[in-house]
Amino acid sequence: MHLGADEPPQECQYTQICTRGSPHMKKRRKWRVFPGRNKFFCDGRVMMARQSGVFYLTLLLIMVTSGLFFAFDCPFLASNLTPAIPVIGGVLFFFVMGMLFRASFSDPGILPRATPDEAADLERQIDTSNGQTTAGYRPPPRTREVLINGQAVKLKYCFTCKIFRPPRASHCSLCDNCVERFDHHCPWVGNCVGKRNYRFFYLFILSLSLLTLFIFAFVITHVILRSNRKGFLDALKESPVVVCFFSVWSIVGLSGFHTYLISSNQTTNEDIKGSWSTKRGKDNYNPYSYGSIITNCCAALCGPLPPSLIDRRGYIQPDTPQPVPLSNGTSVYTTPQMHSHMCDQYQCIQSTKFVLQAAATPLLHSEPVILAGGPHLPGKTSLAGHCGPLVPVQTSIPSSMPGLSCGGELLALRDVDAHCRHHHFTSPDETPSPPQPPMPPMPLMPPIPCATHVSHIHPTQLYDPASQDSLHEDSVRGLVKLSSV
Amino acid sequence: MRSAPRTAARRTTLPFYHQSFHNLQELRHNASLSNKVFVQRDYTEGTVCKFQTKFPSELDSRIERTLFEDTVKTLNNYYAEAEKIGGQSYLEGCLACATAYLIFLCMETRYEKVLKKISHYIQEQNEKIYAPRGLLITDPIERGMRVIEISIYEDRGSSGSSSGSSSTTCSSGR
Numbered sequence: 001m002h003l004g005a006d007e008p009p010q011e012c013q014y015t016q017i018c019t020r021g022s023p024h025m026k027k028r029r030k031w032r033v034f035p036g037r038n039k040f041f042c043d044g045r046v047m048m049a050r051q052s053g054v055f056y057l058t059l060l061l062i063m064v065t066s067g068l069f070f071a072f073d074c075p076f077l078a079s080n081l082t083p084a085i086p087v088i089g090g091v092l093f094f095f096v097m098g099m100l101f102r103a104s105f106s107d108p109g110i111l112p113r114a115t116p117d118e119a120a121d122l123e124r125q126i127d128t129s130n131g132q133t134t135a136g137y138r139p140p141p142r143t144r145e146v147l148i149n150g151q152a153v154k155l156k157y158c159f160t161c162k163i164f165r166p167p168r169a170s171h172c173s174l175c176d177n178c179v180e181r182f183d184h185h186c187p188w189v190g191n192c193v194g195k196r197n198y199r200f201f202y203l204f205i206l207s208l209s210l211l212t213l214f215i216f217a218f219v220i221t222h223v224i225l226r227s228n229r230k231g232f233l234d235a236l237k238e239s240p241v242v243v244c245f246f247s248v249w250s251i252v253g254l255s256g257f258h259t260y261l262i263s264s265n266q267t268t269n270e271d272i273k274g275s276w277s278t279k280r281g282k283d284n285y286n287p288y289s290y291g292s293i294i295t296n297c298c299a300a301l302c303g304p305l306p307p308s309l310i311d312r313r314g315y316i317q318p319d320t321p322q323p324v325p326l327s328n329g330t331s332v333y334t335t336p337q338m339h340s341h342m343c344d345q346y347q348c349i350q351s352t353k354f355v356l357q358a359a360a361t362p363l364l365h366s367e368p369v370i371l372a373g374g375p376h377l378p379g380k381t382s383l384a385g386h387c388g389p390l391v392p393v394q395t396s397i398p399s400s401m402p403g404l405s406c407g408g409e410l411l412a413l414r415d416v417d418a419h420c421r422h423h424h425f426t427s428p429d430e431t432p433s434p435p436q437p438p439m440p441p442m443p444l445m446p447p448i449p450c451a452t453h454v455s456h457i458h459p460t461q462l463y464d465p466a467s468q469d470s471l472h473e474d475s476v477r478g479l480v481k482l483s484s485v
Numbered sequence: 486m487r488s489a490p491r492t493a494a495r496r497t498t499l500p501f502y503h504q505s506f507h508n509l510q511e512l513r514h515n516a517s518l519s520n521k522v523f524v525q526r527d528y529t530e531g532t533v534c535k536f537q538t539k540f541p542s543e544l545d546s547r548i549e550r551t552l553f554e555d556t557v558k559t560l561n562n563y564y565a566e567a568e569k570i571g572g573q574s575y576l577e578g579c580l581a582c583a584t585a586y587l588i589f590l591c592m593e594t595r596y597e598k599v600l601k602k603i604s605h606y607i608q609e610q611n612e613k614i615y616a617p618r619g620l621l622i623t624d625p626i627e628r629g630m631r632v633i634e635i636s637i638y639e640d641r642g643s644s645g646s647s648s649g650s651s652s653t654t655c656s657s658g659r
Contacts, residue, residue, distance in 0.1 A: 098585045112629040117521045146528045155528070163631060167528055181532065203582070288531055299570050302578030304596045306568075309629040
């Protein structure tokens with residue numbers, strides 16, 4: 001079938017191929033390509049921070065303490081005092097657990113990162129207002145001043161998310177997200193505390209302090225009642241619940257602190273920085289406060305609950321570019337057609353490819369080499385280098401190396417460089433000299449079992465450092481260093 | 486004559502597949518995206534969701550100032566209604582707290598109801614006012630409530646007809 005040279009018929013063909021039952025084109029949910037450092041469970045319904053070990057500790061402490069109370073103290077108290085005690089205790093316990101799960105598992109108010117068009121538009125605006133800066137010089141931190149209810153507030157630009165942060169938003173370095181009305185990152189809860197889950201967090205610590213005081217009081221009552229009959233030390237032995245005195249007071253103290261914050265409509269972040277403290281200036285006041293304590297409390301606890309902005313269970317649209325997170329924290333945008341062909345392993349390779357492409361083009365001006373991460377092909381590894389601009393180099397990887405990491409790919413790239421070494425540089429000035437200690441010519445990343453395997457497979461194409469000139473070595477190190485981020 | 490498979494394939498991937506949005510589909514097919522304008526947030530009243538009503542210069546030749554300002558002001562009013570702190574929101578909040586927030590499994594929050602209204606309003610505005618002028622408004626919720634994105638389309642008039650004829654010859658040649 002002959003196609004005209006016009007673009008639209010080819011476009012037509014490509015669209016048809018894309019939508020017709022290719023196994024890679026099944027719909028994927030957006031949480032799979034979320035750029036922040038969060039963990040998702042239950043197909044995107046539950047999200048937490050990456051390090052959630054302390055959350056399990058919290059869970060354990062609460063359950064063990066409550067469990068011991070219900071097991072050892074409640075029977076005595078229910079029979080001797082009133083059965084309402086375990087009932088109230090039970091209700092409090094379930095409320096605490098509910099609030100904890102709600103605070104830990106919900107989206108704290110994450111701001112999605114800017115789309116490429118938005119980011120470009122902002123850059124243009126900033127460039128026109130600042131004037132052009134010299135290449136390679138990092139511009140000063142970008143801020144915008146805004147007058148909020150008469151108070152001057154600086155909006156900062158987030159280089160990771162490529163947005164100007166709204167007032168009261170902050171970038172959490174642990175989760176790598178900008179969060180609206182950022183309070184703090186709580187390791188006990190295993191999540192950031194922000195606009196959407198602050199009330200759950202507050203209700204959690206409030207109800208937990210009530211629960212711990214409740215348990216503490218009734219354990220003491222139990223001990224006293226028993227000691228009337230048996231003696232104090234014996235009673236203590238039979239009541240093994242020892243609620244840590246300090247943890248009670250720390251939780252109660254934290255509730256008190258957050259009650260103060262809510263009544264003055266401040267976040268922990270603002271309070272610690274002293275943003276609205278009168279020490280900063282006589283005219284410094286909190287522009288977000290509603291004026292009265294009751295209104296502030298009602299607004300924080302009973303105000304409307306905004307929806308999540310990140311749409312984690314939505315499906316990725318085939319045409320929209322999605323961010324592919326690189327390990328250095330920035331993102332690279334690819335379309336889902338490309339993305340769906342990648343598993344995590346190749347995601348790394350693909351993003352490495354972009355970095356190499358960017359780095360390689362000015363250096364290998366006659367033979368830019370791009371390593372394309374393709375699917376596994378059985379058979380001998382062979383490297384074919386082409387001359388010409390931006391031609392993908394197909395590297396077939398033997399299926400016997402399932403654990404091939406980026407390191408192996410990089411080594412393969414360096415072998416390709418060995419091929420192209422005669423075509424590289426016109427002048428030493430063009431090569432970058434990265435400021436790092438000289439790297440060993442063999443594998444960079446510690447566990448690369450495939451590296452030696454690769455070198456066995458092409459004996460004639462071994463990377464032989466002795467035959468390289470120093471300039472080439474430097475540039476290769478530079479490329480490899482760039483790709484190893 | 487436009488080739489049927491392409492339209493059908495594209496139709497299934499468009500988010501608003503409905504007979505009445507035929508105009509918007511035609512807009513996306515016939516026109517090419519030339520520029521995007523971003524209307525930023527207005528923070529002078531705090532963190533409430535409000536967009537600037539300043540008229541972007543790129544839209545100068547495309548749409549009347551008053552129409553644009555009306556759209557933005559209506560959107561601002563909707564968002565203010567969603568975030569209003571008053572009797573109804575307190576009632577909803579207290580009821581939710583009393584049921585340990587389980588009530589939201591059955592019921593929508595007021596904010597979500599207003600967001601649906603906003604979405605319908607934007608679709609209606611696109612159909613009636615913006616698409617005929619070669620513009621398209623993207624719902625701010627899809628951009629994290631940071632901006633109102635207005636896409637400007639250039640009409641591909643003459644090039645559209647030539648591509649149509651070549652695809653006809655292509656299909657007849659099979």
